[in-house]
Amino acid sequence: MTQTAHTGFILTRHWRDTPSGTEIDFWLATDAGPRKVRLTAQTSVAFAEASLRTAIEAQITPDAGIELRELQLKTFQQQPVIGVYASRYKQLTALERSLRDHGIKLFEADIRPPERYLMERFITATVQTEGGHASGPVIHNCKLKPAPEYRPTLKMVSLDIETSAFGDLYSIALEGCGQRQVYMLGATPDQAPVVDFNLEYCAAPRQLIERLNTWLARHDPDVIIGWNVVQFDLRVLQKNADKFKVPLALGREGKNIEWREHPGKQDYWFAPVPGRIILDGIDALKAASWLFPSYSLENVAQAMLGEGKEIGDDYDKMAEIERRFQEDKPALATYNLKDCELVTRIFHKANLLAFMIERATVTGLQADHLGGSIAAFSHHYLPRMHREGYVAPNVGDISGSASPGGFVFDSKPGLYDSVVVLDYKSLYPSIIRTFLVDPVGLIEGEAAEDKSVLVEGVNGTMFSREKHCLPAITTEIWKQRDAAKRAKNEPLSTALKLLMNSFCGVLGASECRFFNPRLVSSVTxxxxxxxxxxxxxxxxxxxxxxxxxxxxxxIWLKKEHPNDEALAIGAELAEYINNWWRTMLKEKHGLDCHLEIEFDSHYQKFFMPTIRGTDMGSKKRYAGLIINGKGEEEVIYRGLEVARSDWTPLAQQFQQGLFKRIFKDEPYQDFVRDYAQKTMSGAYDSLLVYRKRLRQPLEEYKVNVPPQVRAARLADEYNQSQHRPLRYQNGGWISYVMTTGGPEPLEVVRSHIDYEHYLTKQLQPIADSILLPMNDSFTSLTTAQASLF
Structure with a gap:
């Protein structure tokens, strides 16, 4: 029977080759519940130069199910192409490899069937079904078209597990879909304490996983969230499932995880499951541009929610988890569930689920595909390029060196009154729109006979005024973002901004099929x-x-101005500059101007430091005093130690205190002396901790071993002596202090603190970068205190 039309959001996409052709499955979240769309007999396509048709036919057997067709398309080298059509996608990829061995290129053979189907129909994430026939929740062979206004209401569950120090599964907690559930390993007690959630005991580890499978099937969430949920929780669950020979059926229809290891990142995994999105809180925050010095759940929860986990550091945590498992299982269940609830609250606080929905709707990528700038660019660009008569080059077809980045002026160091900052709104996208920078436009410009009608780029590039794709794509996204900002839809506005601002970087990435240094240089x-x-x-x-x-x-206004007066000067300068660009571009180049500079901020006091050890001004490092949106004074730091996680709290608090006094024209000398004295006396010992990241396994550090590695090796030697799991062998974060014996981890500090190190390596560099331009120094202020040295 004919299927009723549904509007839905694409949760997952999968494909498989069958004897009758390629099948594509899309799981949708709809207002009527989840639906699976199955499209059968889907043909896959790639392209080749038409002149190579005979050579290609020689490599195809008559019964291969591959067809060659003439097309009105051409390569970037202006060569006509044919379409190579296959009933099964793996046939196409096998042919591509075979032809490559014979020196013959197929273009776009790497576009997988679901992505090809969606992009050629200008579908991103929201769709409407038409026709087809239904079999339960499955809709067969309907048509899909875009439904850009639809937004789903997704059912979400937060998942967290607790384990022994060696990965033995103790409990599973779930919070969402109206449920608060913990499954605990152990016998049901005769007198169970009263808890405010569902607590069920399981006699064996396999039963924990079976209960999880049953819970997911019964409550049927669209989204599973967690903290490091793929790399830890799901990996541990899978290992236990394999160990006890029970399926880990997290997908809809009882499907298993389709594990894929990251091709360039050892022991980093993707965990797609049919019908459900899996979102890691850490990756989601980073994708939404949230920045934290540490992305531990404890740190993020404290920063965003003002509360954290109830157990302290990792070793206290493991010991306490073990104690609770042995002696107080309800307390362990409460702790387990608390982690779930913190993750849920962080998602709500940061509006992460809405952001991920909008991001998928904007980019065309699956919602849990959190990187993918190149894939998002291709999703938008390829179908438009095809309609302009071109097929895309392959990755690596164009070579070249890196293009120059953004321009940075040499700074003029010093302390200033009244500095106004003007900022070009979305500079690179506005350049693309104004000067028509575009891959197809560049190819058309190079092929044009009449160069006088082209737009002149940089370094001899010429762009077509009529035939291009990227300026129109950018304009469309720009308008959508303006509409989102007017509607106060912050998740959509952020997603559109990130996509639009990625375009220039994508063109400069050698992994992109449209990589071209000449294009990027035309922007930068x-x-x-x-x-x-x-x-x-x-x-x-x-x-x-x-x-x-x-x-x-x-811009230094040359003298001190009241805040209102400086704002007016900044606005007037912005209007003057914008008018100049509009007039010049129209009169000289016949171009519509999309460049717009805006007033950004007024610094009542502004400090630009020197590069350490020189009198040259630094770059990307400054501090300034502004009046914020609440009418309050606020010091802004950029690139300085207070904004960097690899400096100690001792240095950061010292820098804040010193700037505050200088910006307020208050005496600072006694502050510097007292801070140094208290540091030496031990009053600030709690502020001396370095926290640094180990970016590779310990064994890979052979020469020039940095202090954090030395500390990590000491820590794991101690852990081994205490029969604890080793923490740092494969990287991670280490906290340590500098002692007279060198760097020592917090796990085992045996030597006295090296206070001299903190004076000369932490406080003095910060003080001198601020004081030397004022003809003062840390040494001159502290050497009189003989007790310090």
């Missing part, structure tokens, strides 16, 4: 020209430009 070098021109315009108005970076310019 144009940005250089713009920043230099902007400086000339500002200085012609009598002000000084003391710094500039990529899309921002820092």
């Amino acid at each position: 070098l144009r940005g250089h020209q713009m920043l230099k021109q902007t400086r000339e315009l500002v200085e012609a108005r009598g002000y000084d430009v003391i710094y500039g970076d990529t899309d921002s310019i820092f």
Whole structure:
């Protein structure tokens, strides 16, 4: 029978080759519940130069199910192409490998069937079904079309497990779908304490996993969330499932996880499951541009929610988990569930699920595909490029060296009153729109006979005024973002901004099929020209430009101005610069201007330090005092130690205190002396901890061993002596202090603190970067205190 139309959100996408052809499955979240769309007999396509048709036919057996067709398309080298159609996708990829061995290229053979189906129909994540026939929740061979306005209401569950120090499964907690559930290994007690959640005991580890499978089938969430949920929780669950020979059926229809190891990252795994999205809280926060010095659940929960886990450091945690498992299982269940609830609250606080939905709707990527700038670019660009008559090159077809990045002015170090910052709005996307920078546009420009009608780029590039794709894509996304901002849809606005701002970087990535240094230079070098021109315009108005970076310019107003007056000057300068660009581009180049500089901020006090050991101004490092949106004074730090996680709290608090006094024109000398004295006396010992990341396994550090590695080796030697699991062999984060015996981990500090190290390596560099431009220094302020040395 004919299926009723459904509007839905694509949760997952899968494909398989069958004897009758390729099948594609899309699981949808709809208002009527989950639905699976199955499309059968899907043909896969790649492209080849038409001149190679005979050579290709020689490699195809008559019964292979592969067909060659003439098409009105061509390569970037202006060669006509044919379509190579296969009834099964693996046939196409096998043919691509065979032809490659004979020196014949197939283009776009790496586009998988689900992505090809969606992109060619301009579908991202929300769809409407048409026709087809139903069999239970499965809709067969319907048509899909975009449904851009639809947003789903997804059912979400937070999952967390507790284990022994050696990965033995103790409990599984679930919070979501209206349930708060913990499954605990052990016998049901005769008198169970009263808890405010469902606590069920399981006699064997395999029963824990069986209960989890049953819970997911019964409550049927669309999304599973957790903290490091794939790399830890699901990996541990899978190992236990394999050990006890029970399936880990987390997918809809009882499907297993389809594990895939990251090709360039050892022991890093993806865990796609049919019908459900799995979202890791850490990766989701990073994708949404949330920054934390540490992404541990404890640190993020404290920062965002003002509370954290109830057990302290990792070793206390493992010991306490073991104690609770042996002596107080309800307390362990409560702790397990608390982690689930913290993750759920973080997702709500950061609006992460809404962001992931909007991101999928914007990019065309599956919601749990959290990288993928290149894939998102291809999803938007390929179908539009095909309609302009071109097929895409393969990765590696174009070679070249890296393109220049954003332009940074040499800074003028010192302490200033009244510095105004102007910022170009989405600089690189606006350059793409204004100067029509585009892969197809560049190819068309190179092939054009009449160069006078083209747009002149940078370093001899020429772009078509009529035939291009990326400017229109960028304009569409720009307008969508403006609409999202007007509607106060922050998740959508952020997703659109991130996508639009990724375009220039994608064109400069050698892993992208459209990689071309000439294209990237046409954007970045144009940005250089713009920043230099902007400086000339500002200085012609009598002000000084003391710094500039990529899309921002820092303007000293030459004297102190009240905040309102400085804001007015900044707004007037922005209007003047924008008018200049509009007039010049229209009159000289016949181009519509999409460049827009905006007032960004006014620093009542602004400090630009020198590069250590020189009198040259630093770059990307400054501090300034502003009046924030609440009308309060606030010090902004960029690139300085207070904003960097690899400096100690001792140094960060010292820098904050020193800047506060200098910006407020308060005496600072006694503060410096007292801080140094208290450091030496041990009053600040709690602030001396370094926390640094080990970016590779310990055994790979052979020469020039940094302090954090030395500390980590000491820590694991101690752990081994205490029969504890080793923590640092494969990297991670280490906390340590500097002692007279060198760096020592917090797990085992045996030597006295090296206070001299903290004075000369932490406090003095910070003080001198601020004080030397003021003809003062840390040494001159502290050497009189003989007791310090």
